[in-house]
Amino acid sequence: MVEAGVHYNPHLSVDCVIFGFTGDQLKVLLVERINTKPAQKTKHKLPGDLIHILEDLNGAAERILYELTGLKNIFLHQFSVFGNPDRMSNEEDRNWLEESSGLTINRVVTTAYFSLIGIDNSNSKNEIKNNASWHDINALPELAFDHAEIIRDGLESLRKEIRYEPICFELLPEKFTIREIQVLYEVILGQQLDNRNFRKKLLKAEYIEPLNIRQKGVAHKPAMYYTFNKDIYEGRNKEQSFYNF
Amino acid sequence: MVEAGVHYNPHLSVDCVIFGFTGDQLKVLLVERINTKPAQKTKHKLPGDLIHILEDLNGAAERILYELTGLKNIFLHQFSVFGNPDRMSNEEDRNWLEESSGLTINRVVTTAYFSLIGIDNSNSKNEIKNNASWHDINALPELAFDHAEIIRDGLESLRKEIRYEPICFELLPEKFTIREIQVLYEVILGQQLDNRNFRKKLLKAEYIEPLNIRQKGVAHKPAMYYTFNKDIYEGRNKEQSFYNF
Numbered sequence: 001m002v003e004a005g006v007h008y009n010p011h012l013s014v015d016c017v018i019f020g021f022t023g024d025q026l027k028v029l030l031v032e033r034i035n036t037k038p039a040q041k042t043k044h045k046l047p048g049d050l051i052h053i054l055e056d057l058n059g060a061a062e063r064i065l066y067e068l069t070g071l072k073n074i075f076l077h078q079f080s081v082f083g084n085p086d087r088m089s090n091e092e093d094r095n096w097l098e099e100s101s102g103l104t105i106n107r108v109v110t111t112a113y114f115s116l117i118g119i120d121n122s123n124s125k126n127e128i129k130n131n132a133s134w135h136d137i138n139a140l141p142e143l144a145f146d147h148a149e150i151i152r153d154g155l156e157s158l159r160k161e162i163r164y165e166p167i168c169f170e171l172l173p174e175k176f177t178i179r180e181i182q183v184l185y186e187v188i189l190g191q192q193l194d195n196r197n198f199r200k201k202l203l204k205a206e207y208i209e210p211l212n213i214r215q216k217g218v219a220h221k222p223a224m225y226y227t228f229n230k231d232i233y234e235g236r237n238k239e240q241s242f243y244n245f
Numbered sequence: 246m247v248e249a250g251v252h253y254n255p256h257l258s259v260d261c262v263i264f265g266f267t268g269d270q271l272k273v274l275l276v277e278r279i280n281t282k283p284a285q286k287t288k289h290k291l292p293g294d295l296i297h298i299l300e301d302l303n304g305a306a307e308r309i310l311y312e313l314t315g316l317k318n319i320f321l322h323q324f325s326v327f328g329n330p331d332r333m334s335n336e337e338d339r340n341w342l343e344e345s346s347g348l349t350i351n352r353v354v355t356t357a358y359f360s361l362i363g364i365d366n367s368n369s370k371n372e373i374k375n376n377a378s379w380h381d382i383n384a385l386p387e388l389a390f391d392h393a394e395i396i397r398d399g400l401e402s403l404r405k406e407i408r409y410e411p412i413c414f415e416l417l418p419e420k421f422t423i424r425e426i427q428v429l430y431e432v433i434l435g436q437q438l439d440n441r442n443f444r445k446k447l448l449k450a451e452y453i454e455p456l457n458i459r460q461k462g463v464a465h466k467p468a469m470y471y472t473f474n475k476d477i478y479e480g481r482n483k484e485q486s487f488y489n490f
Contacts, residue, residue, distance in 0.1 A: 009254035012354060014327070015349060057354070074259040081356045082328050083257070083302040109302070109354075111326045112411035162410060163489045189487055197485055240442055242434055244408045244489050245450035 010083075010107035014061040015147065015155035016046030016076060017112060017244035018069070019188075020119035020126070021171060021178075022133050026187045027119065028140065028151055031068050032131040036096055045144040046134050046151070047132065048110065050101060061113045070121065070129035076113040080150075085108040087146045094145070114154040116188075159189060169228035175211055177223040178202060207233040255328075255352035259306040260293030260392065261321060262399035263314070264433075265364035265371070265379050266416060268425075271432045273363065273385065273396055276313050277376040290389040291396070292377065293355065293396060295346060306358045317376035319359040324402035325395075328354040332391045341389070359399040361433075363416050404434060409486065414473035418465055420456055422468040423447060452478040 018029040030044040048066040058076065066072045088094045088108055097105050106163070111170055117126050119134060127133075135141065140148070162168050168184050172232035182198050207229045215222035262355040263274040273450065275289040297425035302402070303321065311317045333339045333353055342350050343401070362371050364379060373379075407413050413429050427443050447453055452474045460467035 009256055010259075011254055054330045056330060080323060081302060083356070085299045085301060112326070160409065160485070162407075163487065164405065182322070184348060185488055191484075192360060193363070193484060198488065199483065201488065201490050208490070239438060240446065241489060242404070242408065242438070243430055243443065243446065244486060245446050 010109045011050055011103070011105060013048055013050045013108050013110040013219060014057060014064060015083075015110050015112050015150055016048045016065045017046060017114040017151050018062055018065070018071065018074070019114065019116045019137070019155070019158060021116065021184060021187065022108075022119055024050055024183060024187065026137045027070060027134040028137055029071075029128065029132055030135050030141070030143075033100075033144065034131055036099065040096060040144075041092060042142045042144045044141045044147075045137075046147045050103075050108070057111050058234060061111075069132035071117075071126060074115050074117060076115050077157065077161065078111060078113050079110060080112050080153055080178070082112060082146055082150060083107075084146070090145070093144050110150075112150050112154060115159055116158060116167055116171060155188075162188060163168075163244070166228065166230070168231055169233075170230075172228070175213065175225040175227055177215065177225060181226075207236060247276050255304075255354045256295055256348070256350060258293055258353050258355040259302060259309060260291045260327075260355050260357050260395055261310045262291060262359040263310070263316065263319070263351050264359065264361045264382070264400075264403060265290070266361065266429060266432065267364055267434055269368055269428060269432065271382045271407075272379040273382055274314060274316075274373065274377055275380050277378070278341055278345075278389065281344065285337060285341060287337065287374075287387045287389045289380075289386045289392075291392045295348075297352070306356075313375060314377035316362075316371060319360045319362060321360050322406065323356060323358050323404065325357050325398050326354060327357060327391060327395060328352075329391070331378040335390070337387050340386045343424070355395075357395050357399060359403055361403060361416060363410055400435075407433060408489070411473065411475070411478055414453075414477075414478075417473070420458065420472055422460065422470060424468060426471075452481060 020027040020029060029047060031047050032043050033040050033045060047065050049064045049068070051057065058078070061076050062072070065074070065076070085107055088105060094105055097108070119126055140151070162185070167183065172181060172184065178199055181191060181202065182195070187191055209229050211225040211226050211227055213225045215225070265272040265274060276292050277288050278285050278290060292310050294309045296302065296453060306318070306321050310319070310321070330352055333350060339350055342353070364371055378472070385396070389408065407430070413426065417426060417429065423444050425438065427440070429439060431438055454472050454474050456470040456472055458470045460470070
C-alpha cells in the first residue's frame, strides 16, 4: 500500500513545436504573452496551454494550436513529455500562468508535439493569426519556461523522423529539383551535405521519378524536375529500410 | 481568461514495456496484481505505478521498475503518453488502483517507456523478482487497463529505434554470427528477412568486423564470427545515415 500523501496531481498541458520551411530557412512558430501585469521580461513561448477536463491529449493539442495561432489540419507528432518538477520554478513564468489561468500552479507536466509545414507568402493555407509569429531557428528570442529545451528536443525528433517517413517529400511542390530537396534536408539537419552522395542515393530510390522537364529562365544550367510517387513509396519492398546499417 | 472549472488535475503514472530477447524469442515483462479483493479477472499488467510528488518522470520509471521487478541500470526510452480520458473506464481496473493506492481515481495519464534487454538462464544480471514474469510477445495473457495497446505501441517504437541506434548489436554477445543478428532482427520485426540482402547490407557496414574465428562443434558448415566495433560506429561519417532513401 502506497501512502496517499506522496502522490499529488500535477496540471497537464500540451505544447506545439511547429517548424515552418520557407524554401531556404527553418522557422519556429511562437506566441506572445500579452496584456500581462506586471510586464513580462520574457515575451515569447510555444503555442500551448492546460488541457480541459475530459480532453484527449491529441485533441487538446489541435484545439490549442488552432485557438492560439489559427493553424488547423496539421499532423502533430507527439514526441516527449516534460515533467521536471522544477520546470515552473521561474517566478515570472508561474505568475503569468496563474494570472492567465486563474489557478494556483504547482507542477505542470507538458506533452510536446512537433510538426513541419511549408510557409510561403503566396500560400494562404498556413496563415497565422493573433500574436503568433515565425522565428528563425538560429535566432530565437528568449523563451518562457523550458521551451528552448522543448524546441531542441523537437528538432532532434524531426531529424529522426525524416529518416523513415516521407515528411520532406510531402512538403515540397509537386515538381522539385534535387537541389531543392537537398536544401530542405540541409536546413533541417543544420549542416551541409555532400552533393554527390546525396544525389546518388536519392536517384536510387524508385519512388523519386524524373519528369523530363527542366527549369526555365534560370541563369545556371537548368536542372531536371523530379516528383515523389507516393504509391511506389508505400508499395515498395520496405524490408531493407527496416535495417539501416 | 480560462474558466478554472474546465481544468482538473489527473493522476500521473509511468509504465515500462521491457522486452527481453532469449536468443530466439521476444518476451515482455509483466507483473501480477495479487492480494486483491475481490479476486481480479485480469491478473497481469505492465510494471508501472503512480509517480511521487517531487519525482521526475524518468526517475519514477527507474524506481518503479526496480521496486516491482528488481531490474535496474536499464536504459529506458520514453516513447509515448497515454491520456485517453476513458482509459480508467474498466471498473475492475479502477477498483484495484483505488484499493492499492488508497486514492480516489478519476483520470490517470501515463508516460510509457520501453527497453530491450537480453535474458538468459546463465545471465544473472537481469534476474527478476517478486511477481514479475516473462511472457512471449505472441501469447500474452489478458492485460489490465490499455496495457495491450501500450505494448503494441512500444514494439512499434522499438522497431523504429533499431533502424538508427545500435541497440541490437549491443545486445548480442561480443562475437556473433550473421545468423544470430538476423534472428534478432526477425524476432523484433515479427517477420522473416531475405538472407542474401540482409547479409550483403550488414557486411557493407565497416563497424561489423569479421573475427576470422569460426563456430566449433556444429552439425552444419561452421559460420564466421563477427564483432561490433563501437568506436568505428560512433566515429563513422554519419552523414549518409541522415537520409535513408
